[in-house]
Amino acid sequence: MAEQTAPARAGTPSPVKSDAAVVRDALGVGVAVGLSGFAFGVTAAGSGLTLLQTCALSLLVFTGASQFALVGALAAGGNPYTAAAGAFFLGVRNTFYGLRLSQLLALPRAVRPFAAHWVIDETTAVSLAQPTRRAARIGFTVTGATLYVLWNLTTLLGALGAEAIGDTDAWGLDAAGPAVFLALLAPMLTSTTERAVAALAVVIGLGLLPVLPAGVPVLLAALAAPAVLYVAGRRSPARGDTTDDAPHGTDGRDAHDPDPATDPGTRTESATGTGTGTATDTGDDTHDQRGDDQRGHDGTGQAER
Numbered sequence: 223m224a225e226q227t228a229p230a231r232a233g234t235p236s237p238v239k240s241d242a243a244v245v246r247d248a249l250g251v252g253v254a255v256g257l258s259g260f261a262f263g264v265t266a267a268g269s270g271l272t273l274l275q276t277c278a279l280s281l282l283v284f285t286g287a288s289q290f291a292l293v294g295a296l297a298a299g300g301n302p303y304t305a306a307a308g309a310f311f312l313g314v315r316n317t318f319y320g321l322r323l324s325q326l327l328a329l330p331r332a333v334r335p336f337a338a339h340w341v342i343d344e345t346t347a348v349s350l351a352q353p354t355r356r357a358a359r360i361g362f363t364v365t366g367a368t369l370y371v372l373w374n375l376t377t378l379l380g381a382l383g384a385e386a387i388g389d390t391d392a393w394g395l396d397a398a399g400p401a402v403f404l405a406l407l408a409p410m411l412t413s414t415t416e417r418a419v420a421a422l423a424v425v426i427g428l429g430l431l432p433v434l435p436a437g438v439p440v441l442l443a444a445l446a447a448p449a450v451l452y453v454a455g456r457r458s459p460a461r462g463d464t465t466d467d468a469p470h471g472t473d474g475r476d477a478h479d480p481d482p483a484t485d486p487g488t489r490t491e492s493a494t495g496t497g498t499g500t501a502t503d504t505g506d507d508t509h510d511q512r513g514d515d516q517r518g519h520d521g522t523g524q525a526e527r
Contacts, residue, residue: 244357248364251344255286256372262289263380269297273381280377284370285342288313291440301435308440319346326350326358340366415454422446 259280266276271293279289288309295305320341326349329337340362348361411417423446430439 239353239357241357241360244352244360245364247351248348248361249368251348252365252368253372255344256369257376258286259373259376260380260383262286262293262373263377263382264384265290265297266293266377267381267384269293271296273378273385276381277374277378280374283309283313284339284373285313285316286373287343295440300438304435304438304441311441311444315343316341319343322346323349323362326355327362328355329359337362337366340370342366342369344369415450419446419450422450 262280263276266279266289267273271279279292283289291312292305292309295308296302320338323341323346324334327337345362345365348365349358352358352361407420411420423443426446427439427443430442434442
């Protein structure tokens with residue numbers, strides 16, 4: 223069916239999810255993440271951005287991780303160009319999201335430029351989790367609209383609150399941005415490789431922080447990903463070679479030979495061969511017995527003669 227995002231297996235009914243369930247899930251994601259705009263508004267105001275600049279970032283950029291990276295580098299006294307470069311590299315991932323969503327959603331050409339502004343982590347995750355194209359479109363639209371409205375509203379409130387407070391560092395609010403960033407990142411680290419990349423990036427970033435300008439350690443920490451993937455790629459063939467170096471099983475058979483205990487063809491052949499051999503042996507015994515009887519009769523006849 224054209225509505226399916228993935229082909230269903232033969233004999234398996236297509237998953238069904240009501241529009242209300244999709245809207246409920248999308249609203250949950252949009253509200254939960256949208257409220258973190260408070261932290262961004264406070265952090266942006268504490269980094270020296272004006273109220274207009276803070277709100278413009280949320281309205282025009284609208285990608286939380288990149289926004290936090292930018293204002294975090296500025297708050298640490300980093301060069302604006304370096305901070306912008308770090309934010310740009312973080313935002314590149316949305317391009318790859320767009321390649322996948324363009325096929326999944328198949329939106330009209332006139333709508334795509336506007337929908338592209340909502341291609342972020344949350345809308346991609348909700349869309350890909352849906353069983354049909356209709357559900358994916360609903361999830362994308364509801365998540366994007368909810369998150370966009372709440373994110374910008376809470377950014378405004380956070381920036382206004384920071385201005386009312388005055389010195390955000392005195393209240394410890396300068397740590398709000400990194401804390402929210404870690405809270406968003408931690409659930410995504412599901413595999414050993416991802417956790418290794420994150421740990422190495424932390425080590426690189428903290429190690430270079432005292433000797434390099436602010437913002438540069440964040441860029442260099444990105445080298446953790448190719449380093450970990452390179453090591454993981456070298457270890458995987460090594461494990462495969464270890465398996466290939468053991469050609470014989472524990473019972474002396476070749477590792478590629480079928481196991482008579484598990485292979486049906488071997489069991490049939492074995493049973494057939496055994497039965498044939500038994501029948502042949504029985505025939506040979508009968509033939510030998512008849513020969514003995516014949517020789518016995520011949521001996522009796524000679525004795526009588």
